[in-house]
Amino acid sequence: MPRFSSSISSLRSSEIRDLMKLVTRPGIISFAGGMPDNDLFPISEVDELFGRLDVLKKQQAFQYGPTPGLPSLLESLGEFLAARGLPTERERLMITTGSQQAISILARAFLDPGDRVLVENPCFIGALSAFKSCQAELTGLSVDKEGISIGDLDVEANSTDPAKLLYITPYFHNPGGILYSMERKRRLVETLAWKDIVLIEDDAYGELYFYEEDKPHLKPIKAENPEGLDVCYTGSFSKILGPGLRLGWLLASEEIYERCELIKQSYDACSPSFTQVIADEFIRSGQIFPYMERVRTEYRKRALLMGDILEATLPTDVAWTRPRGGFYIWLALPEHIDASEVLELSLEDGVVFVIGKTFDPQGRRNNTLRLSYCNTDASQIERGIPIIASAIKKVMNRY
Amino acid sequence: MPRFSSSISSLRSSEIRDLMKLVTRPGIISFAGGMPDNDLFPISEVDELFGRLDVLKKQQAFQYGPTPGLPSLLESLGEFLAARGLPTERERLMITTGSQQAISILARAFLDPGDRVLVENPCFIGALSAFKSCQAELTGLSVDKEGISIGDLDVEANSTDPAKLLYITPYFHNPGGILYSMERKRRLVETLAWKDIVLIEDDAYGELYFYEEDKPHLKPIKAENPEGLDVCYTGSFSKILGPGLRLGWLLASEEIYERCELIKQSYDACSPSFTQVIADEFIRSGQIFPYMERVRTEYRKRALLMGDILEATLPTDVAWTRPRGGFYIWLALPEHIDASEVLELSLEDGVVFVIGKTFDPQGRRNNTLRLSYCNTDASQIERGIPIIASAIKKVMNRY
Structure with a gap:
């Protein structure tokens, strides 16, 4: 076989695929994916x-x-x-x-x-x-x-x-x-x-x-x-x-x-x-307009709930802001904290999210993490977020 | 604006787009497209x-x-x-x-x-x-x-x-x-x-x-x-x-x-x-099997009809073979004949096909042409093919 083109070497092995494997583990609470909630699709409209x-x-x-x-x-x-x-x-x-x-x-x-x-x-x-x-x-x-x-x-x-x-x-x-x-x-x-x-x-x-x-x-x-x-x-x-x-x-x-x-x-x-x-x-048909209104309302509700729980459970030296739209809350931990350690602990308790270095063009900075509220309902947010907050505290106490 | 990447220069202006414009001219008989017939899609099955x-x-x-x-x-x-x-x-x-x-x-x-x-x-x-x-x-x-x-x-x-x-x-x-x-x-x-x-x-x-x-x-x-x-x-x-x-x-x-x-x-x-x-x-559901049988039968019928008419109307020094499947018949005219001239004449009578050089990696050889029977019914084949045969004869008589 001839060698592959040089473009190949610049693509890392599939992180999204690895992530998907975690996300689809039965029973896991996933704040990882950036996909809409299955229950919100406009199935009857279509x-x-x-x-x-x-x-x-x-x-x-x-x-x-x-x-x-x-x-x-x-x-x-x-x-x-x-x-x-x-x-x-x-x-x-x-x-x-x-x-x-x-x-x-x-x-x-x-x-x-x-x-x-x-x-x-x-x-x-x-x-x-x-x-x-x-x-x-x-x-x-x-x-x-x-x-x-x-x-x-x-x-x-x-x-x-x-x-x-x-x-x-x-x-x-x-x-x-x-x-x-x-x-x-x-x-x-x-x-x-x-x-x-x-x-x-x-x-x-x-x-x-x-x-x-x-x-x-x-x-x-x-x-x-x-x-x-x-x-x-x-x-x-x-x-x-x-x-x-x-x-x-x-x-x-x-x-x-x-x-x-x-x-x-x-x-x-x-x-x-x-x-x-x-x-x-x-x-x-105009159906797109009430549909957008419906998803805005639902995601706002989840974002507010996740925000409330983060506010109540996160240490004060974790920086984050309440989202005004979209799917994500971004947490910045103190500089010396590695989000991979937090993920490891969270996973033990059945909760997953995406660590920050995934989104760093150089794949380095990792005191950050992304929480998606798009694909978890209220009860998952209520159970999952305190687990992450507690994992963050445990890791911070190590140093 | 910065310059475009060098890959751009190797792509020619859109021939398929130009072709599509011809093909969709109202009333034209088109042997150009390589798309299945709209009337054959498995709409009710789906x-x-x-x-x-x-x-x-x-x-x-x-x-x-x-x-x-x-x-x-x-x-x-x-x-x-x-x-x-x-x-x-x-x-x-x-x-x-x-x-x-x-x-x-x-x-x-x-x-x-x-x-x-x-x-x-x-x-x-x-x-x-x-x-x-x-x-x-x-x-x-x-x-x-x-x-x-x-x-x-x-x-x-x-x-x-x-x-x-x-x-x-x-x-x-x-x-x-x-x-x-x-x-x-x-x-x-x-x-x-x-x-x-x-x-x-x-x-x-x-x-x-x-x-x-x-x-x-x-x-x-x-x-x-x-x-x-x-x-x-x-x-x-x-x-x-x-x-x-x-x-x-x-x-x-x-x-x-x-x-x-x-x-x-x-x-x-x-x-x-x-x-x-x-x-x-x-x-x-197994529906794919009778569907494939249906399109095979229909395209075979069209291919046979087109073959019969080509046999009856083409000059003997045009080389071609009867297809045993698929969508296309390929005609090779004598070396010195330019299929573009044939296309020009055919177009005057409302018939279109694709000239051979479109398919030549160097875009040169053009004594050839492609006839699709996938997207024309019997009556279009009966009306259109004699027009192409006659255009070929006229162009051959020029030389």
Whole structure:
């Protein structure tokens, strides 16, 4: 057998797979996964709309579609996004096989081996894997409660070895749980303007806001149409319909879109028509709106409960903030504490979460951990969180 | 904006897109597309099995699945493939987002820029695009009625600049329509043995055989477990269920599979659970078997009709053979005739097909053309084929 390509060596052995094995252990309480709760999927809504499809729609569902997506979905999704101020008329929208594919396509479009990419630290592991598979050099920029560090970004924006991409998830960050402040976004745009770094703005969780008052903060950078900055906006049906449909999107300028279309064609020809027809009907029937309201309410309830229990049980020198949307709470333990030790103890009592270094582009920083409340009900949160708090205390008492 | 990656420059502007525009012109008779006929999809069968799904299956359909595929589908598909002699126990099976993704993943796993890939000439354009997007150098080997030229292959197998991959579609070749002979496959295996060239055996059309007597010829090379040769076997639900489900598969050794799983994770995390649940039920209910019989019968009828009309209308110096399965008839005009001129004339009379150079890895040879009978009914074949034959005669009379 010939040797594998050099891109292979940059991908680590499958951490997600290892995690999945833990998560699916019978009886375990898992705050690990980033998937929606099975009990919240709009099954009856989709049953009903599937039953109403006419023969032509069903034939379309079985058939190949155009590489950038079914025209009807591009139209309905376009209107859905336009309502958030996104420039779906001026720029080009493409349906992708999950937003993971949108990130992977953008990585392929811009990155040659050795090219640099700026990411948040911590960062969504799917994005890390997409960039690494293109043999990119990753630089993590620190993130605080309001977003990415502008100081760090400014240094990079003026580097003599400039990065090609900056990847951010400003709306209920995975894993950090934070929502970027408007001021931070404004300064980010200012810092990047005319700098030849393309911004990937990943908005997979934005619709899962808990508080109406946050809506102004949810306006995408892409919607601001900033001068001197190319913004590629990605999103997903995973959190507002179901990840099993594998549908996401990319909104980009004509020039970038055209390159991405060629890459998409070589990747999988087109995204599933079958689920595109369903997503289209889900939007057009209007069912998406009460459904989003339902999941917002449910996840807010869980987030509040988890927050209350953390507040009551965590030592005061663990830093965290109450989430205002999304799926995650991020804990920062004192610097010298290793989250792996906490995980080990928690596992003994049947509770699992993801340790921080999974999300570190360099795989180092590990005094942090991610708790998901998306896939655990109230009783699991009530039983599981005190176990983690107690494990943290035990580990802290060791030093 | 920074420059695009160098992989971009190797992808040509979207030929499939241009073709689709022609194909969908109202009223046109199209022998161009390689998609199944809309009227043949198993719509009522899928309606029925979808209605019978229990809540747990439906939840699974909405949820993320493991990167290599849903366990239940891996099991049912594994048995389906084992019945064809494929080593699904000894090797590893992975569900991909269409077989296009399987090819794309293999390209990524093995190819660095400048690496050489051997392909058939003519060759499936999806494969050409997957290899080109990895900046591979493509070498086309000629194909006759029995398969790829062993003389050409022998030269390449002993080259001092060896290729990393050989890609073939031995079972009702796209676009050539041919079925490899057993002898040709035997010699191919012999020539490649211990040569460090991985064989990609693409079997997207094998189930569409028209004659029971051909079944021995359909036994995959992968099923022979040839010594000293790594075979990666790919296939698809596109022709035996529907391309809109975007489900294919890859069967490969553990070592290759592991690399491919990492790449798949970075591409789209997993294939659509929604359509995997449907495909699984389609196999388990047994409905796949009468359905395959139905499409075999229908495509055979169309192929025979198209053959009869070609026989009656084509000049004798146009070379072609009657297909024994699959979707295509390949015409070779005299060397000096340009199929683009034929297409131009045919289009004037409302008939479209694909010119040969589309399938040439170097985009040169163009005295050939592909006729699909998969997506035209009897009356369209009866009206359209004489128009093409007459256009061929007119162009031949010019010289």
